[in-house]
Amino acid sequence: MPKLATASLGGSATHRDPSMQRHSHTSSDPLEVCVTEGIQPLSWVQRLLTRLVSRRHSFPPACSKMVTAKVWVLKKHFEGFPKTSDFDLKKIELPNLKDGELLLESVFLSVDPYMRPYSQRDMKEGDIMIGTQVARIVESNNPAFTVGAFVVARSGWRTHFISDGKDLQLLPSSWPESLPKSLALGTVGMPGLTAYFGLLEVCKMKLGETVLVNAAAGAVGSVVGQLAKIGGCKVVGCAGSDYKVAYLKKIGFDEAFNYKTVVSLDEALRQASPDGYDCFFDNVGGEFTSIAINHMKKYGRIAVCGAISQYNDTVPQKGPYVQVPMIFKELQMEGFIVTRWNNRWEEGLKALLKWVVEGKVKCHEQVTEGFENMPMAFIGMLKGENLGKAIVKV
Numbered sequence: 310m311p312k313l314a315t316a317s318l319g320g321s322a323t324h325r326d327p328s329m330q331r332h333s334h335t336s337s338d339p340l341e342v343c344v345t346e347g348i349q350p351l352s353w354v355q356r357l358l359t360r361l362v363s364r365r366h367s368f369p370p371a372c373s374k375m376v377t378a379k380v381w382v383l384k385k386h387f388e389g390f391p392k393t394s395d396f397d398l399k400k401i402e403l404p405n406l407k408d409g410e411l412l413l414e415s416v417f418l419s420v421d422p423y424m425r426p427y428s429q430r431d432m433k434e435g436d437i438m439i440g441t442q443v444a445r446i447v448e449s450n451n452p453a454f455t456v457g458a459f460v461v462a463r464s465g466w467r468t469h470f471i472s473d474g475k476d477l478q479l480l481p482s483s484w485p486e487s488l489p490k491s492l493a494l495g496t497v498g499m500p501g502l503t504a505y506f507g508l509l510e511v512c513k514m515k516l517g518e519t520v521l522v523n524a525a526a527g528a529v530g531s532v533v534g535q536l537a538k539i540g541g542c543k544v545v546g547c548a549g550s551d552y553k554v555a556y557l558k559k560i561g562f563d564e565a566f567n568y569k570t571v572v573s574l575d576e577a578l579r580q581a582s583p584d585g586y587d588c589f590f591d592n593v594g595g596e597f598t599s600i601a602i603n604h605m606k607k608y609g610r611i612a613v614c615g616a617i618s619q620y621n622d623t624v625p626q627k628g629p630y631v632q633v634p635m636i637f638k639e640l641q642m643e644g645f646i647v648t649r650w651n652n653r654w655e656e657g658l659k660a661l662l663k664w665v666v667e668g669k670v671k672c673h674e675q676v677t678e679g680f681e682n683m684p685m686a687f688i689g690m691l692k693g694e695n696l697g698k699a700i701v702k703v
């Protein structure tokens with residue numbers, strides 16, 4: 310493990326609780342993906358032979374056939390809160406594979422808050438929705454990739470796609486067979502890395518400090534709180550339901566409250582930490598930030614990770630503004646995007662995987678079944694229906 314991670318995050322373990330494991334996962338048999346429609350079930354000898362052949366990359370691929378991918382398209386730019394009618398489900402015929410190419414099928418897809426602001430900024434109507442998936446290699450014309458292997462891809466909301474392999478990340482070789490591969494989209498993926506780098510590099514969290522995190526029961530927030538505990542901090546989290554608050558306490562948060570039902574957010578923040586906060590990992594922005602900033606300790610650090618309370622605004626929110634408390638408390642407030650540390654993802658994933666395997670970081674996933682339900686899962690996540698990482702299982 311790198312020096313930084315050991316120095317800042319080594320230490321006390323959190324409690325292990327099997328009831329908090331994710332509630333659903335799939336197992337997968339690489340054999341099944343090559344069975345062509347209309348072919349009778351294979352004997353076990355044929356299956357074994359097929360497995361051996363497919364692992365050695367057949368040229369041309371053994372199960373070449375026309376594949377139709379389903380894709381979700383942004384039909385209409387979101388106005389305010391996204392609606393299911395803003396999306397269109399389409400079918401696309403994929404061409405035959407060229408040399409060096411792979412055919413992949415999505416197994417798990419991620420729905421993330423960034424899709425809301427990114428769609429506005431980077432997409433035009435008719436584009437396939439951006440996003441990441443865990444996908445299985447179905448055919449390979451590329452010797453670097455074996456049929457049956459699982460990768461993380463950034464191919465958008467598609468059931469099947471073709472890649473030249475350059476944009477694919479194989480799951481770490483140390484990934485335990487028993488660990489759900491969907492975690493590569495959450496705790497052991499981009500959201501976990503956001504928590505890791507945001508806390509270490511932006512908040513510069515230190516032993517004995519007090520850390521505040523909002524949207525705390527979500528994909529990023531739940532990891533932030535648990536890493537801060539591993540790093541020897543006091544952790545205060547808030548979330549939008551009593552059920553989520555109970556979960557936060559179960560996974561080791563020292564204080565947690567429901568920001569929707571407290572009479573006064575100001576009072577709840579004061580009660581949770583009368584001395585204030587050294588670090589604030591802000592996932593929410595807006596009014597929450599303008600209240601929380603007054604509870605920062607002198608020289609406190611604020612990691613501006615997200616602003617989900619503002620993503621659906623049609624009219625920009627007005628102050629109160631942050632400058633006066635920033636000046637008098639001499640605060641540091643820094644926005645960041647996790648891709649800043651692209652060259653250190655291996656380090657972060659290794660550390661996160663280790664903590665998950667050791668039971669020091671617990672994971673929960675909100676799994677929606679069915680590719681057809683992607684827009685619903687995305688909208689549900691924006692509304693706060695997810696506990697932990699929101700995932701769609703194809």
Ligand SMILES: NC(=O)C1=CN([C@@H]2O[C@H](COP(=O)(O)OP(=O)(O)OC[C@H]3O[C@@H](n4cnc5c(N)ncnc54)[C@H](OP(=O)(O)O)[C@@H]3O)[C@@H](O)[C@H]2O)C=CC1
Nearest residue numbers: 422527528529548549592614615616617618645646647693
């Ligand atoms: N900077 C970066 O590189 C990255 C930033 N992010 C940001 O981190 C934040 C969390 O992302 P992620 O963990 O994936 O998502 P979550 O799993 O936390 O899901 C989103 C959660 O946000 C909460 N929420 C929604 N609307 C509001 C609101 N108006 N006020 C307060 N809370 C709200 C809901 O929880 P609740 O029930 O508690 O309200 C909801 O469950 C987002 O802002 C996202 O954009 C994520 C990844 C990378």
Ligand SMILES: CCCCCCCCC/C=C/C=O
Nearest residue numbers: 422423439440441463615646
């Ligand atoms: C199309 C896949 C992009 C994967 C990188 C995601 C970076 C997320 C940055 C988030 C910003 C705010 O939510």
